[in-house]
Amino acid sequence: MSDTAARVKKVVAETLKIDPSMIKDSSRFVEDLGAESIQSVELVAAFEEEFDIEMDEQGALGVKDVGTAVTFIEKHL
């Protein structure tokens, strides 16, 4: 697992308050991990904090699963 992927999963686990072992690359934030609408916004904010980046909100809110989030964030690094 890449460093980015590990950090993404750590942020997801902390923000959604779930066991990190539940989080797979294919996990969808809403359907599989139970993220609510507000938590989607919190996730974007938490990713920005963790990686010290400013993400394009339009693109970020369109990201649906963990693997795509890793790819999306790596583009901003």
Place this chain on the structure above:
Amino acid sequence: MMWPCRVGPFSVVLGKHTRTFDLSDFPFSHIEAAHDGRCMVVPGLNLSTVGTVRDGAKWPTRDRRMGKVKRDRLSFDVFSPMVVGRMLNGHDRLKELMDNTEKSVDTVTISGAQVKRACCGGGVKYYRSGIHTYLLEKVVARIERAVASGGAISKALAETPGAVYSEKWVDIGGQMMPLKRLEDLYAAVESGKVSDVVGFEKALDAIHACYAEDEWAWVRRAYKRVFEVDLDKVAATAAAAIADQLLADQSKFLNLILIDAGKEFDTVTQVGFGQDGTPEDVAADFQAVRGTFETNKFVKQMKQAIADLGSRIEKLKQALAVNV
């Protein structure tokens, strides 16, 4: 909520709040009571939601007063100097919190409510987007009118004589006005210049009639503060750049609303449809009742609005190029 809680315009409040807070500088927020009694706020979250857009569109149509004399001089604008002024305050307060709080801090307190530190950045972005869109739209609309009538841009962007400026605007029973207008009305009543109800109504009518001019006086100063550009010195080339910026900011804003609209078609919202069937049955049932994202009336309207904005800005830029 308990008195004296204060909530910013267009906010959503959920749960039973047992602590007092003042979130008047944070319009469009999501305010929720946590299980431990804390008030959790996500500033600006509702700024780019379908609900806010729909509300803004339906309020004017719900005004069915038939009388010739309307004693409530209601402003139906979602964005006004009062609301955007508070967004400016909220933006600055959130930015200050972001800049002065350690990253290790999970939540910070704003006037009695809690906000996740990371969400302060989100609030700053939401408010910045809304503020920019409002100010740029007002400026571009004036430039368009000047170009269409063959008038000078400098004249269109100048302050209207007689306009009153106050940094702070107030909402008096639905009527928006600069604070100074209200203070002048107080003074007129105290001095006896306004001495009866008829005179008072006339004074309110006169204030209402000045709304556009007063709003423009406010926009000019806010524009200078936000963009550090003096509108008295805007030439045709700069006007084209302003139009481009409106196109970029407003398109982004409208696309965020489209993303929010898409949530109404997520699979998680399809609960209760085709429950005894296959996933295909669920999708078919949902589609039969709610339709699809592509065919949804609101989605089509938003997509059309984005397309119209592009055409509008292109037309303006061509007209500006002719005038240079």
